[in-house]
Amino acid sequence: MKYPKPKFSLVIPCFNESKNLPTLIERCNQNHLKNIEIILVNNGSTDDSDKVLDSLLIGIPHIKKVKVEKNQGYGYGIIAGLREAKNEIIGWTHADLQTEPSDIVKAIPLFEDTQCDKIFVKGLRKGRPLSDIFFTLGMSIFESIYLRYFFWDINAQPTLFHRDFFKEFKEPPLDFSLDLYAYFLAKKNKLKIKRFPVFFSDRLYGVSHWNIDFKSKLKLIFRTVKFSSKLRKILSNDIHST
Numbered sequence: 001m002k003y004p005k006p007k008f009s010l011v012i013p014c015f016n017e018s019k020n021l022p023t024l025i026e027r028c029n030q031n032h033l034k035n036i037e038i039i040l041v042n043n044g045s046t047d048d049s050d051k052v053l054d055s056l057l058i059g060i061p062h063i064k065k066v067k068v069e070k071n072q073g074y075g076y077g078i079i080a081g082l083r084e085a086k087n088e089i090i091g092w093t094h095a096d097l098q099t100e101p102s103d104i105v106k107a108i109p110l111f112e113d114t115q116c117d118k119i120f121v122k123g124l125r126k127g128r129p130l131s132d133i134f135f136t137l138g139m140s141i142f143e144s145i146y147l148r149y150f151f152w153d154i155n156a157q158p159t160l161f162h163r164d165f166f167k168e169f170k171e172p173p174l175d176f177s178l179d180l181y182a183y184f185l186a187k188k189n190k191l192k193i194k195r196f197p198v199f200f201s202d203r204l205y206g207v208s209h210w211n212i213d214f215k216s217k218l219k220l221i222f223r224t225v226k227f228s229s230k231l232r233k234i235l236s237n238d239i240h241s242t
Contacts, residue, residue: 006088006116009037010104010158011081014095015071018048021095025056028063028101036104038063040095041081044071075178082166089116091160099123099157103198107160110194117162120186123198125156139224143180146228149187155179156198161186176220177227184231 012028014021021040028038040057042049042065053065066084068077078092089111093099107121128136136153143151159182168189172181186193 003113003115006111006162007035007037008089008104008108008160009039009085009087009091010101010160011039011041011078011085011090011092012095012101013041013043013074013077013081013092014045014049014053015043015074015077016045016047016049017095018045018052020097021049021052022056024095024097024101025053025060025063027097029060030102032105033102034062036062037085037087038101039066039081039084040064041066041068041077043074043077043080044068046071073174074176075172075181076174078178079169079172079174085163088163089160090163090166091121091158093123093158098201099125099198104158104160106196106198107158110196111160117164118192119161119194120165120183120191121158121160121194121196122153122183123156123158124153124195125200126197128200139221142225143228147184147231149184151180151183151187153195154183156195158198159183161191165189165191173227175223177224180224180227181231188234 012024014024017024025040028040040053040063042053050067057063057065064084066081068080071077081092082090093101093103103123107123110119110121136155139154140152143154155176159179161182165186168185169181172178
């Protein structure tokens with residue numbers, strides 16, 4: 001059975017990424033991405049991001065800006081962008097160019113010739129520093145045991161799914177826990193998880209807003225563990241209701 005080819009919308013939250021934006025927009029404006037709606041969310045930036053976006057997006061109809069007046073977290077910016085997405089397959093990636101916006105092209109075949117509302121697609125990072133791999137390993141093992149589903153490379157991008165799945169997002173977290181939340185919901189809703197390799201490179205400009213040093217990673221761990229307890233309650237309630 002042949003299925004119609006879906007159209008894609010990709011949300012990219014940007015917080016104080018003014019130096020990265022020219023390169024990001026240049027890469028988003030490549031010919032093979034012009035049939036994809038790209039939504040750049042100015043996620044409450046305090047630098048020149050808004051001016052840079054306004055000046056560089058003139059005459060680029062497939063890329064649009066969404067502005068969040070005050071930063072309320074990584075997840076908040078993504079949700080704001082997803083609400084503006086027009087196409088059937090929606091999702092997000094990062095603005096720091098450690099993975100490429102064009103990675104979405106690799107994901108497109110995974111949605112073709114299948115029921116695209118039955119799958120959940122994530123990148124799988126390659127070429128990362130050994131310390132980051134160990135961090136990912138530890139978090140993946142913990143979440144897999146604690147939430148009783150298998151997880152790996154939870155924060156890998158891009159993340160893509162059918163827009164109907166977005167309706168399942170009830171009180172989503174506003175921070176980096178959104179990656180785990182979406183992954184968990186996909187498992188809970190029995191979507192088929194499909195992964196594909198993406199190359200992970202160094203940041204061009206600026207610094208990560210969470211992966212700076214051991215202290216920042218520890219802070220992320222505490223936040224994620226705290227949120228995981230909420231997901232565990234959801235899982236527990238489902239078990240008791242069946």
